[in-house]
Amino acid sequence: MTPPLHLLWDGPENAAATVVLAHGAGAGMEHPFLAAVAAGLADAGLRVVRFEFPYQRDSRAGHRRAPDRLPVLRDCMREVVASCGPGRVVLMGKSMGGRVATTLADELGAAAVVVFGYPFHPPRKPEQLRTAHLEALRTPTLILQGARDPFGTRAEVDAYPLSAAITVRWFADGDHSLAPRKRSGHSAEAHLAAAIAAAAAFAQR
Numbered sequence: 001m002t003p004p005l006h007l008l009w010d011g012p013e014n015a016a017a018t019v020v021l022a023h024g025a026g027a028g029m030e031h032p033f034l035a036a037v038a039a040g041l042a043d044a045g046l047r048v049v050r051f052e053f054p055y056q057r058d059s060r061a062g063h064r065r066a067p068d069r070l071p072v073l074r075d076c077m078r079e080v081v082a083s084c085g086p087g088r089v090v091l092m093g094k095s096m097g098g099r100v101a102t103t104l105a106d107e108l109g110a111a112a113v114v115v116f117g118y119p120f121h122p123p124r125k126p127e128q129l130r131t132a133h134l135e136a137l138r139t140p141t142l143i144l145q146g147a148r149d150p151f152g153t154r155a156e157v158d159a160y161p162l163s164a165a166i167t168v169r170w171f172a173d174g175d176h177s178l179a180p181r182k183r184s185g186h187s188a189e190a191h192l193a194a195a196i197a198a199a200a201a202f203a204q205r
Contacts, residue, residue: 003061010041011042011048021037023050024096081108089111090203091110101115112202139165149174172186174191
């Protein structure tokens with residue numbers, strides 16, 4: 001049996017918006033990347049809730065398994081959004097979590113969506129696109145993407161027919177976590193700080 005839903009809250013309870021922040025496929029809600037994002041958004045005055053999808057809760061309990069299918073992931077995010085109560089909700093996620101958010105944003109009436117590293121396709125499999133629903137997405141969406149992300153490089157993404165509601169912000173030489181190589185002259189810390197600031201501003205517009 002999957003352990004019950006557990007939520008981590010950051011930021012003021014009386015914030016103008018609540019951010020539902022979802023993890024990626026390979027790490028849970030306490031991963032340093034997600035923790036840094038949650039802290040930065042909270043510092044900007046947003047209420048943030050983190051959670052874990054069922055497979056990750058099982059893994060934490062010692063029953064490691066592969067990520068759930070998309071319908072299970074979607075149901076879990078719906079449950080978390082329902083727990084937030086009334087008010088403005090912004091969906092955010094790292095990679096897989098962001099993909100789930102984009103599939104639910106219109107249905108749930110989210111004010112906005114922010115994705116840290118969208119998985120446009122599996123690495124080295126550019127023909128397996130995960131973009132069909134992005135062509136008709138109506139919710140304002142910000143995708144924060146590394147220019148050399150193996151899940152979708154700038155050259156690839158620029159050719160996709162994405163909805164006009166989607167803005168893609170590129171991070172020079174960034175990988176799937178926005179981190180650049182040292183020789184690029186950029187730093188992972190600076191990229192992440194800029195991404196968090198952009199996410200907070202987008203959520204509060």
